[in-house]
Amino acid sequence: MRGPLRLALVNDYEVVVAGLTRMLAPYAAQVRVVEIAANIPVSDHADLVLFDTFAQSMDNVRVEDVAPAGTPVVAYTWESEPDVWQRALDWGAVACLSKTLSAARLVAALEDIHRGGTPDIGHTAAPSVDNGAGVEGARDWPGRADGLTERESEVMALLAVGHSNQEIAELLHVSINSVKTYLRHAYRKAEVNRRSQAVLWALDKGFSPDVLHRRVRGR
Missing domain, CATH: 1.10.10.10 (Winged helix-like DNA-binding domain superfamily/Winged helix DNA-binding domain)
Known part of the structure; x- marks a missing residue:
């Protein structure tokens, strides 16, 4: 029986990846955080890498600096411009997900990507429809x-x-x-x-x- 999706979290700020870890904790049966990294590429132990673009940009970070070759990377961003999806793909990500997604919808999208699906482009800007997980209440950032x-x-x-x-x-x-x-x-x-x-x-x-x-x- 297949276990939960193994996920690595990457951002330059420890407080950011720690907040993401807390946000995903209630969904451990579906998504398990196996590795967190800041300013250092993750190893090859994860099925997917979620790259939080807080205070970073796909314009000046190489996907090779985030994950080893062969490990799919998903960009996680506030950006909602129509071209953000294409920029993420050009950068090397397999998908781009919006920070406005609720934790439940984020987990569902990650599972879909892991199964080889392609989330709706609307996920790059889709507003959260359920606030039960308290998305902003779980995430964290400096200040x-x-x-x-x-x-x-x-x-x-x-x-x-x-x-x-x-x-x-x-x-x-x-x-x-x-x-x-x-x-x-x-x-x-x-x-x-x-x-x-x-x-x-x-x-x-x-x-x-x-x-x-x-x-x-x-x-």
């Missing part, structure tokens, strides 16, 4: 305890490692005005006024990328 939304956190993370507003806009595929709005809200919540203060605040709050590789025991 959340200080009131930052995930998008504001992404922008602050990219600012903390030296990106300009224009570079952040290009990496996240949003307008420069959107970046300025996210920063304005984040500055207010962080109680800072200048970029230099924001960088120091972000670094103090754990916005520096982590280096992590861990097999999950008992998997």
Whole structure:
């Protein structure tokens, strides 16, 4: 009898992959997290790799840096532009799933991909219809305890490692005005006024990328 899908989670921030692990925990009979990694490619122990694009971009990360050859990678993103699916495929992913999916729908989509199916393109932007799993309540990101939304956190993370507003806009595929709005809200919540203060605040709050590789025991 086939066991649960073996899933590896990849992102540069340990808090992000830890939050995803918690979100998927109730579905262990269907999807088992066997490996988590930050800034280090996973091994070949997983059936699928879920690549969370928080503070990252498929434009400047190679799929080979995420998983070994032959291990399918699924991009997990907020992006909802019509071309996001094609960009993910061109990058090397087998599919692209939206962070607006409920945990149950995310698990169902991952199982479908593992069976060789192709999730509806709508999954790249489909809103969650069931909030029972509390998707945002389970996920986590730097600065959340200080009131930052995930998008504001992404922008602050990219600012903390030296990106300009224009570079952040290009990496996240949003307008420069959107970046300025996210920063304005984040500055207010962080109680800072200048970029230099924001960088120091972000670094103090754990916005520096982590280096992590861990097999999950008992998997």
